[in-house]
Structure formats: structure tokens, C-alpha cells
């Protein structure tokens with residue numbers, strides 16, 4: 380019986396890839412609701428020299444998840460297409476925040492840690508040193524805002540962490556769990572009283588890091604900070620799709636699963652009234668809320684847990700202007716929520732990856748504040764007007780774009796609010812206790828980045844093959 384992967388985003392495609400490596404002779408079918416694979420990864424080309432990324436635009440090469448993705452990229456034969464940004468590039472060294480009507484560069488060098496850089500009122504090193512004496516608070520979990528303002532001070536949380544959370548998951552740092560981005564630091568505080576003490580202990584106790592090889596080693600030597608592909612991010616899902624198809628994995632598009640039932644050791648997937656597929660194991664890579672919808676009739680408690688992981692809407696406005704309009708090259712800027720400006724941030728795509736002499740920008744809007752700012756169903760025209768208004772105010776860009784694209788991404792980024800880890804643990808426990816032939820991977824559970832979801836797929840396949 381064929382194993383079934385539900386969802387053809389990057390995590391579903393990765394699950395298919397790892398299955399083909401681990402269980403090469405095993406029949407596998409990937410089923411996707413829409414008419415394409417790739418999920419949120421979508422690169423649109425208004426001209427040959429311009430790429431509008433609708434979803435993710437860069438990947439980090441660092442850490443085991445980063446090395447894992449690079450090894451996948453190498454195996455797919457995409458090495459030559461990788462476009463890295465190294466440490467000395469302005470897009471790596473100049474990240475800004477927009478505070479009180481001005482753009483401020485964030486500290487990015489050793490020297491800058493010792494000087495006061497607005498919007499901060501002290502040198503960065505003073506915030507970091509606060510951790511040495513700040514009192515420990517014993518908690519199971521807390522918001523990343525509370526944690527960082529306790530350990531490093533309010534300004535640190537306000538101007539560094541809150542905009543960072545807007546940039547990473549379009550969320551509110553006052554709600555998002557500290558474990559989302561600072562799990563290790565939180566554990567250090569809980570175990571040793573401060574992050575610095577934990578770091579010191581770790582220096583002596585840490586096991587040797589895994590030796591890097593291939594592209595991951597090259598990335599470290601060349602000091603890559605982030606990367607994309609010459610032809611845009613969609614290169615990766617396209618290559619994965621090509622690879623799995625060659626391995627004989629069936630990819631079925633336009634098939635939305637509407638009900639998933641478990642009968643003894645078997646899973647039955649229903650696609651409307653007419654089509655049903657049976658399997659001895661389902662790997663679900665679809666958003667947890669969508670999985671909750673399809674299992675709710677038979678497993679209401681599981682559905683309740685799955686749908687309690689909420690996602691936010693994001694409006695993405697891509698714009699292409701003639702000529703060079705950016706005066707301070709950099710990655711772009713983020714806006715702390717406290718500023719009450721109706722955008723999350725702007726990415727300077729043409730600084731990151733110059734493909735011509737023109738300017739390409741992406742304005743991110745909404746997220747946690749989408750409905751509050753724009754209502755339930757804003758028009759694309761209105762969102763474009765807001766985005767252009769902010770580009771005028773902040774960057775002085777008045778001219779008409781030669782191309783633009785407005786996309787409203789519904790429920791596109793899950794929010795790992797306080798208690799998320801516990802919820803995920805309960806979901807897994809329910810699946811294990813009830814012996815459901817089901818594994819879950821993708822952005823809803825163990826990290827929202829491209830690296831995280833690829834690794835989540837790899838782990839699910841490894842667990843399955845070890846059974």
C-alpha cells in the first residue's frame with residue numbers, strides 16, 4: 380500500500396524526497412489541494428530581470444538545520460544556482476528599524492556594541508551585561524518580549540525583539556513564546572540563573588560540533604549569512620518536485636483532502652464525495668488547522684488541539700521601480716509595533732540580490748494586526764495605496780512603480796504563542812496513544828523557517844523508517 384503525503388509545500392516535497400532516499404522501493408503518493416507544488420514558496424517574474432518573491436526570500440545557512448538544507452541543495456544539483464550574501468555585504472551588515480520617523484541601523488559590529496546607537500539610549504553592551512545580575516524568574520514558558528525585557532531591558536525588547544518577531548513570523552512579541560527563537564537562552568536562565576552562566580557552562584560541557592562538509596563547509600568559510608537562488612526561491616520546490624517524480628513518486632494536484640479517517644491500521648483519505656485513497660500511513664505536511672478540519676469528525680480532541688495553533692494573514696506588496704532609489708543600501712527595515720505604522724517592514728530586494736539597475740522592494744503588512752488595520756476583506760488597491768504611502772513617507776519614493784503585485788496570504792504563518800511546545804507535545808501524545816498511522820511535519824510544529832520545515836520532514840521519515 381502506498382504511503383501518502385498530504386500537502387505539496389516544501390515540507391511535503393521534502394518528506395517525499397527523504398522517503399525516496401530511506402525507503403527507495405516503497406510506493407509513495409503526494410496529494411496537493413492546489414494546482415501547483417511549493418506552498419508559500421512562490422517566485423513571480425514580471426520581467427526577465429525582476430523577481431517578486433511572494434513568500435520566503437532567503438534561507439540561513441547556519442546550524443544543523445541550515446547544513447541539512449545545503450546538503451539537500453547539493454544533492455539536487457542546485458549548488459551553481461545558489462546566490463549567497465556574505466558577511467561584508469550591506470544586506471548582511473545593515474538591518475534597520477524605523478523609530479520615531481527615522482531609520483536607524485542596528486548594531487552589527489564589535490565596535491558598534493560599545494557606542495550608543497539610536498533608537499537605543501545606551502551602548503548595546505550595557506543591555507547585554509544586565510543579564511549578569513537580572514533575577515531569574517521560574518516559569519514554564521513566557522512571551523519573548525517579557526523574557527528579553529527581564530534579562531536585557533525594555534528598550535532591547537522594544538527595538539530589537541518586537542520588530543524581529545514581526546519580521547520572522549509577522550507576530551506580536553508580547554504573545555509569541557520565548558521558545559520560538561530563544562529556547563536555549565531560556566533554558567540557560569531556568570537552569571543556571573542567567574544566560575551568561577549557561578553559556579559559560581556550555582563552553583566547557585558542549586560536545587564537539589558536527590564537522591561540516593560540502594556546501595555547508597563552503598558557506599562557513601565564505602561567511603554566508605543568507606542565500607537565495609539565481610532564479611528565485613521557487614527553484615527549490617521545483618527541483619524537489621522533479622527529483623521525486625523521477626523516483627516514481629506520484630504527485631496528484633487539485634485534490635483537497637476533505638476528511639481523514641482511521642479504520643484499524645489503515646487511513647482513508649476522502650476528496651469530496653467521489654474519491655477515496657487508502658494507505659497504511661499518512662504524513663501530513665498541511666497546516667495544523669487544516670489537518671484539524673479533516674480529522675474533526677472522528678477525533679474532536681485532536682482537532683481541537685490542532686486548530687488551536689492559529690495563523691495570521693499577511694499582505695505582501697512587491698514593487699519594481701525604474702532606477703536606483705535606495706540611498707542607504709541594506710537588507711531593509713522593520714517597524715516596531717509600538718510605532719503604530721501600518722506596515723511590518725520593507726525588504727530591499729534589489730540591494731540583497733541586484734539583478735539590474737532598478738529598485739525592487741517588498742512591503743510586508745498585517746500579520747497579527749491584519750484585521751485591526753485593514754478589516755476582514757481589504758481590496759488590493761487599498762493595500763497598495765497604504766504600502767506606497769509608507770514608501771513615500773519613509774523612503775521618499777513618490778514615483779509610480781513599473782510593476783507591482785499585491786498578494787493577500789491567508790493564514791500563512793503559524794503563531795507559536797506561549798504554551799505552543801506543550802500543545803505540540805499533546806498532539807504527538809494523542810497520535811501515539813491512539814496508535815494513529817499518522818505523522819505530522821511542516822510549519823505548524825517545530826519552527827516556521829524553510830530549514831525547520833525541511834528538517835521536520837526528515838525527522839518524520841527517519842522515525843517512520845526506524846519502526
Ligand SMILES: Cc1cc2nc3c(=O)[nH]c(=O)nc-3n(C[C@H](O)[C@H](O)[C@H](O)COP(=O)(O)OP(=O)(O)OC[C@H]3O[C@@H](n4cnc5c(N)ncnc54)[C@H](O)[C@@H]3O)c2cc1C
Nearest residue numbers: 386388389390412418419434435436437636821822828829
Ligand atoms: C510571507 C512569508 C515570508 C516568509 N519568509 C521566510 C524567509 O524569508 N525564510 C524562511 O526560512 N522562511 C520564511 N517563511 C516561512 C516558510 O516559507 C514557510 O514556513 C514554509 O514555506 C512552509 O512550508 P510547508 O510545506 O510547511 O507549508 P505550506 O507552504 O503551507 O504547504 C502546505 C501545502 O498543503 C496544501 N494543503 C493544505 N490543505 C490541504 C488539504 N486539505 N489537502 C491537500 N493539500 C492541502 C497547501 O495547498 C500547501 O501547498 C515565510 C513565509 C511567508 C508566508
